[in-house]
Amino acid sequence: MKKLAAMMLALGLAAVSVTGCANSGAKTSAEATAENPMVLTLAHGLSETHTVHIAMTEFAEKVAEGTDGRITVRILPNGQLGSENENMEQLMAGVISMTKVSAPGLATYNESYHAFGLPYIFDDTQNFYHVMDSDQMQDFFLSSEEDGFVTLTYYTSGARSFYTTNKAIRTPADLKGLKIRVQDMKSQTDMMKALGGIPVAMSYGDVYTSLQTGIIDGTENNETALTTGKHGEICKVYSTDQHAMIPDVMVMSAKVWKDISEEDRQVILEAAHESTESHKIAWDAAIEEAIEEAKTQMNVEFVDDVDKDAFRQATSGMIDEYCQEYPGVKSLLDIIDSVE
Numbered sequence: 001m002k003k004l005a006a007m008m009l010a011l012g013l014a015a016v017s018v019t020g021c022a023n024s025g026a027k028t029s030a031e032a033t034a035e036n037p038m039v040l041t042l043a044h045g046l047s048e049t050h051t052v053h054i055a056m057t058e059f060a061e062k063v064a065e066g067t068d069g070r071i072t073v074r075i076l077p078n079g080q081l082g083s084e085n086e087n088m089e090q091l092m093a094g095v096i097s098m099t100k101v102s103a104p105g106l107a108t109y110n111e112s113y114h115a116f117g118l119p120y121i122f123d124d125t126q127n128f129y130h131v132m133d134s135d136q137m138q139d140f141f142l143s144s145e146e147d148g149f150v151t152l153t154y155y156t157s158g159a160r161s162f163y164t165t166n167k168a169i170r171t172p173a174d175l176k177g178l179k180i181r182v183q184d185m186k187s188q189t190d191m192m193k194a195l196g197g198i199p200v201a202m203s204y205g206d207v208y209t210s211l212q213t214g215i216i217d218g219t220e221n222n223e224t225a226l227t228t229g230k231h232g233e234i235c236k237v238y239s240t241d242q243h244a245m246i247p248d249v250m251v252m253s254a255k256v257w258k259d260i261s262e263e264d265r266q267v268i269l270e271a272a273h274e275s276t277e278s279h280k281i282a283w284d285a286a287i288e289e290a291i292e293e294a295k296t297q298m299n300v301e302f303v304d305d306v307d308k309d310a311f312r313q314a315t316s317g318m319i320d321e322y323c324q325e326y327p328g329v330k331s332l333l334d335i336i337d338s339v340e
Contacts, residue, residue, distance in 0.1 A: 025037050025038055026070075029264040037071060039072050039074055040072070040097040040098055040252075041097050042060070042074065042075045043075075043076040043087045043096050043099050044056070044087065044100040045078070045083060045100075048077050048078070051155075051286055052248055052279065055275040056275065059073065060074075062275070071267075071268070084099070084100075088251075091253045092148045092149070097253055099250075101249060102247075103116035104116050105185075109148060109149065114328075115322075116246055116247060117185050118315075119243045119312075120308070120315060121319075122245050124242070128245045132154050134339045136338060136339055140335055141153075141154075148254050149252065150252055152251065152252055154248065154249050155250070155275075155283075156279065157222060158223065158224070158245070158283065158287060159242035160221055160244040161223075161240045161241050161242050161243065162238075162239050163220070163237060163300075164218030165234055166237060167237060169237075170306050171307045172195040172196050172311060172314040175196050175197035177198065179200050179216045180217065180220060181216045181218070181219040181220070182201055187322070188201075188244075195315065200216050207219050207225075207229065218235065220243070222287070223238065223294065227293045227298070232298035233298060235300070236300055237301050237303060238294070238301070239306055240303065252268075319333075
């Protein structure tokens with residue numbers, strides 16, 4: 001019923017629009033004027049205080065500024081039109097113009113995106129930024145028009161690590177027999193199995209209670225979950241294995257993209273990239289603040305002497321299997337490896 005309601009609300013939005021794709025006013029950017037702009041609707045599930053929403057607000061402002069008001073971005077936050085999956089379905093149906101999703105969620109439409117959910121495909125945060133900002137990655141992002149969407153930019157969501165109520169995770173052996181919450185992604189479930197733990201897929205909102213009641217022994221996420229999610233009230237050991245760096249991505253419907261002139265596309269891409277740079281600064285500050293709060297106010301211990309090579313070795317076979325099952329994954333990993 002919730003999914004149906006979200007789609008009906010989205011369809012209602014489209015119904016009041018003059019044109020399709022939840023755009024009102026001009027059908028194409030070439031026809032748009034400041035008095036009759038092309039309006040692009042961007043729906044997502046984050047709160048208005050989230051660093052990614054703030055970055056997308058900056059993006060919208062820069063698009064309006066760069067096009068002299070001929071293109072405006074209307075942002076609908078807080079899951080007003082449903083979940084990420086529902087927003088992506090709406091985008092593919094031409095009901096909304098843009099959305100924000102976790103990158104592996106796009107694998108339904110382009111199998112290459114499975115790669116972003118795999119462990120240790122980036123060496124560290126510096127390598128992650130270097131690769132994601134490369135021309136090769138930008139070419140990949142814009143190569144999926146035939147799949148119904150293009151990716152405009154990415155936003156970091158940090159490095160994900162394991163944390164438990166009282167046990168340090170220094171090697172995969174430390175995970176043996178532990179029930180660990182993972183995101184509801186095939187790659188995350190497969191990773192947990194490869195490391196010897198017991199994967200428990202559940203929504204983020206259920207994690208706190210599940211930790212509190214012992215349904216799970218631990219979970220994995222970036223450091224902000226300790227504070228914003230209050231997980232540090234229960235989990236007292238955070239082991240920085242940094243097994244995954246899963247970006248969020250801002251995507252646009254290919255149907256909308258084709259109605260935007262080359263000049264305006266460049267304005268949109270530049271605005272998107274600038275918002276990513278701003279987000280990096282905000283994200284780094286959020287991580288530093290979360291670590292300090294977790295240490296000083298929640299008594300969380302941060303364990304840094306983690307054997308990352310052991311984790312890489314334990315998951316290497318899984319990555320090989322993905323490359324065999326999904327040729328697109330191998331192609332993207334080749335692109336990542338090619339960035340110097």
